[in-house]
Amino acid sequence: MKEPIEAIQTEALAQISAAADERSLDDARVAVLGKKGTLTLVAAGIKDVPKEDKAAVGQLLNAARTAISTALEEKQIALREIADRAALAGIDVTLPARFQHVGSLHPLTLIRDEAIRILRRMGFALADGPEIEDEFHCFDALNTPADHPARNEKDTFYFDSGKLLRTHTSSVQVRTMEIQTPPIRIIAPGSAYRRDEIDATHLSVFNQLEGLYVGTEVSLPDLKGTLEYFLRELFGTQTEVRFRPHFFPFTEPSFEIDVKLTVKGQAPRWIEVAGCGMVDPAVFEAINTSRKDNAFDPEKVTGFAFGMGLDRLAMIRWGIKDIRLLIENDARFLKQFA
């Protein structure tokens, strides 16, 4: 039986070697090692081999099977390597991506969130109030006389009901003090409205951030420290901050705050970013009248308030030259904030 076994092995090895793919390799395996494979059939004939030859024939068979199996394995590895190489060869890593939609948050959201995160670290909680306000909360309680220029129909949107669109978020100060008692430490982002024609620097609906801290012994050093810290967190720790005396009906003393900023290609200059001041005792008196108690006794309670235009902060932060870009929602603009 020696010759047939050797012949089978030789032929099988030749077939394996010639296999061009895994399928023909499998055909070769089946042809020799399958149920009806040539070697399987020969092996089945071992029972007819004389007893004294069985060991030798068995050895021959095992050797042939081992040689063939090894060849099959090696050939399979080789074929797979070739196939893998071929598969990878077709991949052009330099083709562009299968793009996903990329969304974005509005710049106003980004700047507002940045401001809120800073102020929350400093222990301010959020508050809000209605945008359709009454004259008491928007003006009277804020020590703004009835004939104040802001209170006419040319500058403020009124409704037939006598209500109005709040001209500042300062009305939230009043709303909050009516329902809370000192200490109060709040911030209130929100929309405000003025009867301004829309142009490159004005919107009739704009966004503000209001802040209020009321307690006992709240002082000018608190106002100064709080706002310096806030603005340096927002604009950079080295930012110069200055307080210019100003006038607001509901704070006294009042200040406007400038930060010194460098616009690319220009000399550094002072840019107005916020207004602030110590809450005028007349505001506390109006709150007490409204509350019908003396929770905000001007003899005992002091506080400071501040407000800033968020649209303006966004314009400063990103060098936005026309405020209308903030309400036009041109995707080419919005995408830049992705």
Next chain:
Amino acid sequence: MNVSLNWLATHLDLSGKSIKEIDDLFTFAGVEVEGIVSKGIASDRIVVAQIMEAVQHPNADRLKVTQVDTGEGTLRQIVCGAQNYKVGDKVPCALPGAELPGGFTIGETVMRKVESKGMLCAASEIGLPVGEDGLLILPPDSKIGKPVKQLFDYDTLLELEVTPNRPDLLSHRGMARELATLLKTPLLPLEIARPNTNVSVNIRIDAPAACPLYTAIAIKGVTVKESPAWLKQRLESIGLRPINNIVDITNYVLHELGQPLHAFDAAKLTGNIIVRNAADSENFLALDGSTHVLTLDDLLISDESGAALALAGVMGGAESGVTEITTDIVLESAYFTPQGIRRTSRRTALGSDSSYRFERGVDPQGVLTASSFAVKLILELAGGAAETTTQVAGASPVLTKPVTLDAKKLDQLMGSSIDLTAAEEILTRLGLAKLTDGTWDVPSFRADLQRHIDLVEEIARVHGLDNVPSRFQGTFVPASPIDAAYDADMVLRRRLAALGLHECQTIKLISDAQVSDILPLRPMQDSDVIRVKLPLSEDHAVMRPSIVPGLIASAVRNVRQQAKSLRLFEMGRVFRNAGGGKAKDQESETLSILLSGSALPTGWFKVDRTTDLYDLKGILSALLGGREIKFTPKERAGFVLGCDIKLDEQNIGVFARLTPARERELDFTSPVYVAELDLGKLRKLLNGISHVEDLPQFPGSSRDAAMELPLNTPNAQIETIIAKLAQPLLVSSECFDVFTDPTGQKIAADSKSVAYRFHYREPTRTLKTEEIDTAHQGVLEALTKGLGVKFR
């Protein structure tokens, strides 16, 4: 307010002060400097030069090389491009080091290989009004080497914004007084004689509340003519147009002292002056030619004829003013109450330098002083003879009272940054005087100082916040419900951005036309819409009841810019009237989404698909953590495919597609899907899980079923039957295929094949095949019974 620096310098010594220092002084006094305009030549290094020689530049056709005499002993070589001069002319020469307007400094240069040591200047180049082209030719008698600035007037115009609490600053004298206080320098004396006064029987004040004090003096035999140069120059320096000497003097005194005056032509007065309220609907012809119908609230200067001579404190009448033929005048100086002037000025839309000051409050003690000062000037410049006494009716109102400074509160507020002596010194400098009882007497021009805090403001202002320490501390505060809402909104915003949507901000005032695009959570009637009374324009007349119209407008804008894919969202307030007949405005917050155009970015891989409503459903599902969103059809006016959006049987919003007609009208080329969601409800849905669910311990098994049913059967019916059956082993089911064939070849055209996969599992053990088969059979039977489906 416009202030001339030269004018200001007549009241205090400003020598050695740079514009920058003066700018800072005003700024830290609380007066905003809005503009600084220099007129004339600033630099000393621009001098008179005589052109001695001019030859052609060897290397440039258009240039000449000149030799000029600037009085230095040697000639200076300067390359020049101008053509309008001749040798011998005198022109301005900017010497090296001269700074020109615009901030650049002249140096020595080489121009095309020829040295040039300075620059010969045109008028515009040295800050003078633009004259003829070319060099400014100076008079032949100009002295060589003399700074050119000495040949022209130099002044700086400051545009200042005075806050409404400081009317005392609305004059050059007032500004100078403030600067003198801050600089601790004396105010130069202004000698004005106190006039003789006479309680007048010739003036009648019928409205003493609106006009507590009225004075008048007659001057006879004046010559109305052009003002002298100095006076015209003063007025022109602050942008006023000279008219005639009498009018110019009243304007000059107003800007000098802050007290408005008015001169009447005495010939046009009949009898005594009467200060009275206007009659209802009385007509008034103002000197600017405008006519006004007055109300009982307006104050008039009248006479015994009843004529309306002037709208008190606001504007003179067209008939009673001084003209070239006037010889006798009556000069008015009065105190009108601010509130009345403000109302009249606003109602008539008439404003003047006079009303501007009266409505903020003039110094009652300045009324007679100003009159006296004006009379002196009139006699000097227009001649004539004044009455020896000024007629006075009423009395100066007392607007100030002694104020207490609470030292303890001052110290607390200032953070102990200023001691009492220094604080008191500031008050003294500001003109206040400490009385024997310790209170502070306030000068008549500072009626804004009424309370302790007003004095603190002055001290803080002059002391400067620079000198106050900064304190970095605060109190602990609990988070508010608004904080929780804000945090939820930011989560939603970030999720939507991550899903590829752009956040928008649209204006909350929309047009009436846009109201047809609203998709409010609850349908609205027209009476629910809130309109502002006096909109700026039709485009911004309505408080938005829904964010959808704003997003549609933004989408239209982007389509015009060839945007292929529109994925927009906005969050914010919407407004409606919830009171039926009564006005009861309601503000709530919504999230609005708009999708249209390509569903996927396109590229070489060529996968493209138009966005459909299932994309929007998918976004909503992803926004809420993969929870199942259901759309329940509910018609919406103005839209198609209207649906309520539901999650767990709760209505959370509204969905719809624009009508195809509206889409075409707005130039959309693919369907536009919009949704408006109740933000209050969405926030609650973000409250994560309270405990985790154990992972399944035993394997489950699935069975697929394809069912044939009428084309128009909604998928929701299948879901309802499955849900109703509540088969305990069925843990989930999903629709994985919908097949239709309009040609009717593979399946009848009026039918569809819907394939579902059903997942079965029992949490405590592995299910036997027979148990699964039985359960599955039950599901199929329920579907057969409920919908009459055929299984394929």
